[in-house]
Amino acid sequence: MEITIKADNIEKSFGSKKVLDGISFQVRKGQIFGLLGPSGAGKTTLIKILTGQLACDGGSGVINGVDTHKLTGEDHKGFGIMMDNFGVYDRLSCYENLKVFAQIYDVQEDGILNALKKVGLEKAKKTPAEKLSKGMRSRLRLARVFMTDPDILFLDEPTSGLDPATANEIHNMMLAEKEKGKTIFLTTHTMSEAEKLCDYLVMLNEGKIAEQGQPQEICRRYDHQRMLKIHLWDGSDMQLPHDENAAEEVAALIKNGRMETIHTTEPNLETVFMELTGKELDV
């Protein structure tokens, strides 16, 4: 499969602080690629380097076959960027907000209207952005990315701070874009989002890659964490390691009629990340 983004040993420091250290990965065309890590892990810096907004100190980045140091205005049309803190013009309507960027990217009138329709804001096109809810503002920022119909979408924490229903809507929009063959580079610190959407994941911690692979594959690698979770009739819970030593204890619980339910607890991305870094993701 075609490689659309390639990071090769990328390094970046701000002053004496090294924020990215030897970052290497490849993103295939049509993938939803997840960059998972806690706040301050270097996710946004990496996006800025890959989109040519920031120069790296070492290594290289390639996007659509072009070195990120050499991206031209024409190359920029090939990708759209939505950073989590991108603002919108409060006094301008949704339509006027998009119009500013439509002029920059040579997008015609119907491109603006299609983008508003795609994110469900066509009825709010004349509404000033200051009157939009947080979820609607996020959708407006997404519309700005969709409007140019880029092949690669960089989405930096697109659902951060949104209610589950709105987050789910945005997930569906991303999946619809993937269906069309678009490549999505998603940064998130939400484990469930990464598990639900991503075909491939890189876990970033303090500027270094802690782990990478397909989400299920990563979890399988850390299967030694698997436990048996038992709920007893007296209301208490207990956990046993998932091995032959637990068999006798489980058998005894069943024999005594104390066991109500039993489940295996497979490792998830959260527990894997904790094992690797000693940190929680949702911070």
Added chain:
Amino acid sequence: MKNMKAIFMKQIIDTLKNKTVFIQFLMFPIMAIIMEKAVRLEDMPEHFFAKLFAVMFIGMAPLTCMSTIISEEKEKNTLRALMMSNVKPWQYLISIGTYIFLMCMVGTAVFAVLGEYDGKEVVIFLLTMISGIILSELIGAVIGVYARNQMASTSVTMPVMMIFSFVPMLSMFNETIKKYAGIIYSQQISDLINGIGSSEVPFEVTSENMIVIAANFVIGVILFAVIYKKKGLE
């Protein structure tokens, strides 16, 4: 060019909905019209209010608008969105600067009409105003780039604006102030404007006028370069 046009058009729409900025362009021209028509005092120089408010306009409108617009875009991260859409910092600054310049030229036209200048005087008046507007925009850009947000911008803009806008007026009534006010460009512009079309004060461009305005400009450029290098536009 299309990037600059997009920012320019955005600014036109935005200003029409932004009373804080819009009033800066209107306040002094309207006050000048009212005062010129309503107040007549003996021994008052010709077109006193048109000239007075023209100088105050230069010290206030371009400076305040430039710093307010840049700092608001920084605070709300819309500037970042523009920069990540391949808009270059210089394209942004020139677009905003051109927009403010043109808006200020509308006000300048009002002052020119109120001053009842003839052909040559109009040209001299416009050139004098243009030099002041550009300098004030430069200082506004320095503050806008320096300030992290609108609140920080306002706290710096207010005293600076008061100096450039009000000191030339105060210097009319106080010789000590006048002596020290000579080092600021708005005082020199005030001196030049007071001489245009006046039967009492002869119009003359002195070396002092030229040197002070040029020196203010050079200091402004150096300040901008230093702060831009340190802070960048975002």
